[in-house]
Amino acid sequence: MRIIKPGTSPGFFWEKIMKEIKLIACDMDGTLLDSNKSIPQENIEAVRKLKEAGIYFVIATGRHDSMIKPYLDDLHIEMPVISCNGALVREPFHDKMFSSTPISxxxxxxxxxxxxxxxxxxxxxxxxxxxxxxxxxxxxxxxxxxxxxxxxxxxxxxxxxxxxxxxxxxxxxxxxxxxxxxxxxxxxxxxxxxxxxxxxxxxxxxxxxxxxMQKGITKARALKELSEKLGITQEETAAIGDQTNDLDMIKWAGTGVAMANAIPAVKEAAQLVTEKSNGEGGVAEAIKKLLN
CATH class of the missing domain: 3.30.1240.10 (Hypothetical Protein, Haloacid Dehalogenase-like Hydrolase; Chain: A; domain 2)
Structure with a gap:
């Protein structure tokens, strides 16, 4: 992990980051949320700093996006959400569509x-x-x-x-x-x-x-399409996850991060593995590692 030099301002640190990672996609259950289905305070604080730095924090989940609205309010973000494992991408509060692939x-x-x-x-x-x-x-x-x-x-x-x-x-x-x-x-x-x-x-x-979901639907495909629409390259993306449905996203992103509690296949595919689990603020640790 990179250590901020004494005397270096936090503002300088976060400004430097913007030239490296521009979008972080994050799974919810087993990743952003603890075992009580709450967001640890460390994660909320880390996402707040990302927002201040102008870095996209995109939730990528198997849930329907309407199910995560309270969490978006907790994080104070109104961003596109990759939901239904990539079948639907929209900003849920305003029904602003980015992509969708329905089942007949x-x-x-x-x-x-x-x-x-x-x-x-x-x-x-x-x-x-x-x-x-x-x-x-x-x-x-x-x-x-x-x-x-x-x-x-x-x-x-x-x-x-x-x-x-x-x-x-x-x-x-x-x-x-x-x-x-x-x-x-x-x-x-x-x-x-x-x-x-x-x-x-x-x-x-x-x-x-x-x-x-419909054939060919994955979080990776949705992340790729969303990144292109936002003008962000593959190398400027990162993805954090723990389970099988995160694996393709971890592999596609410029930097893949596995949680300490992730399954072995996800850890094997990732460039970084957190020391902390989802219940210990592992996402906050991941964000710090990504920005080092």
Whole structure:
């Protein structure tokens, strides 16, 4: 790590950085957030300094971007968000679109039916709405959380056992289906059947769930497209992550950073590995390393 020389002002230090890294893409769960799904204060402070230096801090997540609005307010940023693992890129508070790659109604109907046949819980991520059959798991979490949030930070939910009416009746586009089950065998069966019928492979984001987006969708692809639109080169980007769905982004970025708690494959692909985990302010450490 580079050490700031005595007598060197912080302003000089941050000004020097701007010529090196211009955009940092950061995963959320297991990276920016601690185990309580909160942002450690060290991370908030580090992002604040990035903002002051004019460096983009872009969240890249498997979540729907409406789910992270409270975190954007915590960070005091209104930036583009790479959500649904890259299927949707927009500034969520103002619905300013940068890119999107939807799943067709026919594909979504097929995937929802396969999940139901195998007894797997699933959630459909549409342009503004999250659909679920029952008020449980993540649907229950966001239902209860909405009660505590101002309207601008709430997640629009649609809970119904009739997925056909929702899929065929809405004008919203679909970006992802999240499949949830604690039984690994069911996950594999659902994954295999969806691939067999649609040709779309899943991306595992945790031990008990996986995400399905349109073919070719990755965080890396979204980061590349966003960087080009912002006039930022590949070498001027960095990416921080911990899981399988971060791997392509870590490999593509000019500098890839793995968290201390990252899986071995991510650590192997990264140029830097933090000493601190996500619960210890590892992102703040990563930012300092990137700027050294």
């Amino acid at each position: 109604k026919e594909q979504m109907l097929t995937m929802a039916e396969i999940c139901r046949q195998h007894g797997a819980d699933y959630h459909i991520y549409a342009h503004e709405t999250i659909f679920g059959e029952q008020k449980k798991n993540k649907m229950l979490y966001y239902y209860e959380r909405n009660k505590t949030l101002p309207e601008r930070e709430q997640v629009k939910l649609h809970i119904s056992e009739n997925y056909t009416d929702f899929i065929m009746g809405t004008e919203e586009e679909f970006y992802k289906i999240l499949v949830v089950t604690d039984v690994p065998e069911i996950l594999k069966k659902v994954d295999d059947e969806i691939y067999k019928q649609t040709g779309i492979k899943s991306s595992q984001s945790d031990f008990n769930l996986f995400d399905i």
